[in-house]
Amino acid sequence: MSIKCGFVAVIGKPNAGKSSLVNAIIGEKVSIVSPRPQTTRNNILGIYNSSSSQIIFVDTPGINSATNGLDKYMQRSVKDAVEDVSAVIVVVDITKGITRLERELIDTYHQSIPVIVALSKCDLISSEKIYATLLDMVEISQKCEIVPLSSLKHKNVDSIVTLVEKYLPDMEERYFDEDDYTDKPIKFLVAEIVREKALFLLSDEIPHGIAVYVERYAEGDKIDDIDIVIICEKDTHKAIILGHNGSMLKKIGHTARLTIQKVLHKKVNLNIFVKVKSNWKNNIDILTSLGYDINEI
Ligand SMILES: Nc1nc2c(ncn2[C@@H]2O[C@H](COP(=O)(O)OP(=O)(O)OP(=O)(O)O)[C@@H](O)[C@H]2O)c(=O)[nH]1
Ligand SMILES: [Mg+2]
Incomplete structure (x- = not known):
């Protein structure tokens, strides 16, 4: 058929x-x-x-x-x-x-x-x-x-x-499995959800200056343990992302964890690190490692 x-x-x-x-x-x-x-x-x-x-x-x-x-x-x-x-x-x-x-x-x-x-x-x-x-x-x-x-x-x-x-x-047949609903791996979805929460919680120009990737994903029976890196462009941005006594990062992590758990139907533990890499948006190596596959820009 x-x-x-x-x-x-x-x-x-x-x-x-x-x-x-x-x-x-x-x-x-x-x-x-x-x-x-x-x-x-x-x-x-x-x-x-x-x-x-x-x-x-x-x-x-x-x-x-x-x-x-x-x-x-x-x-x-x-x-x-x-x-x-x-x-x-x-x-x-x-x-x-x-x-x-x-x-x-x-x-x-x-x-x-x-x-x-x-x-x-x-x-x-x-x-x-x-x-x-x-x-x-x-x-x-x-x-x-x-x-x-x-x-x-x-x-x-x-x-x-x-x-x-x-x-x-x-x-004659489907391109993807009948159970698939996206082409992206779980790691991508997890990083994107952290970016979504950062977009909501951070103000001004900072959200557009960040990128997020999963550095380590350890799958467990009951809980997945995930290391996530947020890249930003300046030390001052890093301070804002961390917030007073790390309060902003905690908020981003908390809201992201709730959404990720809903999407994965599983408990997760998120460890989020913030790194400064100035001008990463023009750095082909960084862009490629983030999954923005670029041959020529
Ligand atoms: N009230 C209402 N808001 C909507 C609707 N669709 C989208 N929005 C809101 O519009 C905003 C942008 O929605 P997105 O789906 O991210 O738009 P987009 O076109 O994918 O945006 P980019 O990825 O930035 O190009 C969000 O705040 C959404 O909640 C809708 O049907 N009704
Ligand atoms: Mg969109």
């Missing part, structure tokens, strides 16, 4: 709600989410499985101008994501209205691939405003489907699956 199977890229401006949408569709925490732009740094697959289909959603970093090595890597990731996909979902934050950049994106991709426009965060505005935005998009509605939705309230999220399925080719 053949099965509908294929890749779909989820693209859009930073903070548009791309990762939230992928998580809502998959029903698992595939990708971290935060109120800060540029939360997602690399392409992350969210794998949707049903008896008749497998849709591989590629969550991508927000589209932005690149200023350093990491930014360039992020923008390359978006370009890679839209190659060889069956459809593209452009996520537009309805509270911001549709911008020129988003209209251009839709126009560009529509020439070669089916485009679905997901209007995110509809729970935050009135139905009159949603209607006004739709009126403003009449021209777009003639070339692609538009889905107003809320990932937070899980409204209309399943329509995306139904729409996407019709663009997928028939395949």
Whole structure:
């Protein structure tokens, strides 16, 4: 029996709600989410499985101008994501209205691939405003489907699956195991969850200057013991991440542990270390060791 199977890229401006949408569709925490732009740094697959289909959603970093090595890597990731996909979902934050950049994106991709426009965060505005935005998009509605939705309230999220399925080719078998919901290893998810908590708890420019990786992961019968490193750019940043008597780091560790335990369905012990590596965003060795695989930036 053949099965509908294929890749779909989820693209859009930073903070548009791309990762939230992928998580809502998959029903698992595939990708971290935060109120800060540029939360997602690399392409992350969210794998949707049903008896008749497998849709591989590629969550991508927000589209932005690149200023350093990491930014360039992020923008390359978006370009890679839209190659060889069956459809593209452009996520537009309805509270911001549709911008020129988003209209251009839709126009560009529509020439070669089916485009679905997901209007995110509809729970935050009135139905009159949603209607006004739709009126403003009449021209777009003639070339692609538009889905107003809320990932937070899980409204209309399943329509995306139904729409996407019709663009997928028939395949003999699935690309991934039926039980898989992401391509990323546990170590990546664990490090990302620590970064998510840091994004929430730290203010100003610090969150964008940090990277997180797992240095040691010891699996136990009842509890996993994990060493995690947070890299930051300056000594002053390290002091803020540690907080008074280590209070901030404790808070990051505590909230991260609770989420990680929920995701893994297992107890974990986190040991978090903070290291300063100035200019790491332009250091190819560090970027590569962090998993931001870069051949040329
Ligand atoms: N109220 C509401 N908030 C949402 C919804 N979807 C996303 N958000 C919020 O919008 C913010 C950004 O969401 P993300 O999913 O991280 O956005 P993103 O497009 O992946 O952002 P980047 O990875 O930075 O490009 C977070 O604070 C989310 O909680 C929604 O449907 N309703
Ligand atoms: Mg994201």
